Amino acid sequence: MTAPVRVLVCDDQILVRTGLATIIDAQPDLEVAGECGDGRTAVEMAGRLRPDVVVMDIRMPVLDGIEATRLLAGAGVERPAKVLVVTTFNLDEYVYEALRAGASGFLLKDAPPAQLLHGIRTVHTGQALIDPEVTRKLVGRYAARIRPTGSTSSDLPLTPRELEVLRLIADGFSNSEIAGALLISQETVKTFVSRILAKLGLRDRVQAVVYAYRQGLVT
Incomplete structure (x- = not known):
């Protein structure tokens, strides 16, 4: 059998983080490699655990999701991680900055579980996950x-x-x-x-x- 996709979940809201982890762990082809509540810990854990995908919140203490994404997937990173950003606002300027920092895509926090799971699988395959219409509005x-x-x-x-x-x-x-x-x-x-x-x-x-x-x- 193919090894499950290992996911690191990073969100400072414990209820959100636990919910994401529960949804992910319920899938036979996915597993939670770790959880954390701030960007600095996310970078440290990603370097140690080498997850296949990092699900990253934007607004977190210590180090926000944008800077964490830049350290994990930005230009010059030797082994860039695949980062899927989750956010409250689909046209939040922070989402745009996260994409420029190296994120492979983004989802809204209120997206249905099936969309989250699809997003993780899509990003893992090396594809970007942004709806064309949202891309046009966001970058425009x-x-x-x-x-x-x-x-x-x-x-x-x-x-x-x-x-x-x-x-x-x-x-x-x-x-x-x-x-x-x-x-x-x-x-x-x-x-x-x-x-x-x-x-x-x-x-x-x-x-x-x-x-x-x-x-x-x-x-």
Whole structure:
């Protein structure tokens, strides 16, 4: 049998933390590797326990979830963790900062258990977990804070078609929507997305969206 996905649960509210842990431990393919109530402990425990996924609250004492995420999954981290942020507000500016810090996605705390479990499994497979429409609203709201690098699209190591796909990703299009817009198959879209991430050294679609805004490809 495949080993269960090991999850570290980090939330300063003990009732929330216990609830999350109970839901996770009830699944045959998931298990709770540990629990903690602040970001500093989360970083320490993640380094020691090496969980497959870290479920991270944002507002915590000692070290908040944003800084903890940056230490666990940010640029330059040798073995970046896969962090799934949970928050009270779906357009909270702290969520945006957490995504820039390296989180693979986010969920609301009032999301149904099935969505939480799907989120953990999705992030574990290396995919990002953000609804396209929420991505568009979230990054669009804070796009003004992202400074364009000054480079142009001609400077990017992408083909014209890959650049087109990247712009659509940044606009919040799903794979099926991109396929419809460009009149290509979803499998072809997946291939383009994989090439874009590889060429730009990005981990997932979340980073691709932020990258596109930083390059001034989307306004």
